[in-house]
Amino acid sequence: MSDPSPNTRTTTIARVALAALLTGLGLWTIREFIPALVWSGIIAIAVWPLYERAQRQCPPGRHNLLLPSAFTLIVAVVFIAPLAIAAVRVGRESHVILDWVDAARRSGIPAPDWLGHLPFGAEQAVAWWNENLADRDSAAELLHRVDRTELLGASKQIGANVVHRAILFGFSLLTLFFLFKDGDALVAQMQRASHRAFGPSGERVGRQIIASIHGTVDGLVLVGLAEGVLLGIAYAATGVPHPALLGAITAVAAMIPFGAPLVFGLAALLLVGQGAQMAAIVVLAIGMIVTFVADHFVRPVLIGGATKLPFMWVLFGILGGVATWGLLGLFLGPAVMAALIMLWREWTGDAED
Numbered sequence: 001m002s003d004p005s006p007n008t009r010t011t012t013i014a015r016v017a018l019a020a021l022l023t024g025l026g027l028w029t030i031r032e033f034i035p036a037l038v039w040s041g042i043i044a045i046a047v048w049p050l051y052e053r054a055q056r057q058c059p060p061g062r063h064n065l066l067l068p069s070a071f072t073l074i075v076a077v078v079f080i081a082p083l084a085i086a087a088v089r090v091g092r093e094s095h096v097i098l099d100w101v102d103a104a105r106r107s108g109i110p111a112p113d114w115l116g117h118l119p120f121g122a123e124q125a126v127a128w129w130n131e132n133l134a135d136r137d138s139a140a141e142l143l144h145r146v147d148r149t150e151l152l153g154a155s156k157q158i159g160a161n162v163v164h165r166a167i168l169f170g171f172s173l174l175t176l177f178f179l180f181k182d183g184d185a186l187v188a189q190m191q192r193a194s195h196r197a198f199g200p201s202g203e204r205v206g207r208q209i210i211a212s213i214h215g216t217v218d219g220l221v222l223v224g225l226a227e228g229v230l231l232g233i234a235y236a237a238t239g240v241p242h243p244a245l246l247g248a249i250t251a252v253a254a255m256i257p258f259g260a261p262l263v264f265g266l267a268a269l270l271l272v273g274q275g276a277q278m279a280a281i282v283v284l285a286i287g288m289i290v291t292f293v294a295d296h297f298v299r300p301v302l303i304g305g306a307t308k309l310p311f312m313w314v315l316f317g318i319l320g321g322v323a324t325w326g327l328l329g330l331f332l333g334p335a336v337m338a339a340l341i342m343l344w345r346e347w348t349g350d351a352e353d
Contacts (some may be wrong), residue, residue: 051183071180
């Protein structure tokens with residue numbers, strides 16, 4: 001068989017170069033919205049089995065707009081409702097914090113009663129507190145950087161960041177709607193494109209990435225929510241302040257490895273501050289048991305089974321993904337590791353037939 005003619009080779013190189021240039025320009029143009037697109041893709045993959053089940057229950061041709069709108073609205077409510085509740089609580093407590101800072105400047109911060117009941121170091125802690133915080137001048141010097149102007153400036157910056165995130169979230173929801181609406185056609189196009197570009201391996205990699213995202217959602221999100229519910233009940237039973245809010249924060253933190261102990265450790269400190277040492281020990285014990293079972297038994301089965309990875313590689317993928325991409329890395333990290341390990345097994349002859 002003769003080599004391709006120079007004209008054909010030149011045309012192929014020019015087409016590849018043009019495609020690469022246009023792809024680079026396109027990604028550069030939408031670079032600010034790439035996280036929103038990735039989030040919408042992850043959510044669509046996670047919710048797609050439920051969406052397909054709902055499609056089968058509806059008459060053909062009558063759900064092209066209704067179902068995508070309904071599922072997009074449900075996703076929006078799931079994300080917005082907890083944030084709105086937290087924002088309302090923070091708004092209610094912000095004036096209390098400002099008043100506390102002003103009072104501390106005027107008269108100092110008296111040592112709390114529980115400080116003298118610590119199991120060890122109580123006298124030293126009370127002496128340090130009286131020397132550095134109970135005196136008006138010392139407290140004012142410590143808090144001199146905390147004033148209303150700086151707090152208002154910080155709140156404006158936070159507000160601008162919230163507005164930016166809200167805009168990106170709006171684009172994520174818009175993209176999610178069209179993914180639900182045209183998902184079947186998009187999947188077929190991606191299958192044809194991957195097959196033409198990479199052959200059968202391309203479709204296998206795509207399926208492995210989708211399976212890893214499903215497993216990661218089950219292993220991180222659902223297990224994290226379950227941890228938040230169980231520890232929220234423990235918070236309420238032991239008298240931790242704001243148990244529902246702390247339970248929600250625990251659920252979010254539990255999605256990140258080793259994140260939940262920080263929250264239930266804080267809850268235990270709050271109980272110690274109230275003089276309830278035994279309740280603090282109970283919270284710590286329940287938290288350690290719940291996280292041990294979740295991290296060593298439940299998550300390895302859910303994530304490792306879907307990604308076909310040893311849990312060590314799953315853990316590396318999660319931690320490395322978070323360090324590289326932030327929260328997106330929770331899902332992208334294991335997916336990338338699963339695809340790489342699958343390609344390695346195929347290359348070394350260990351892939352399953």
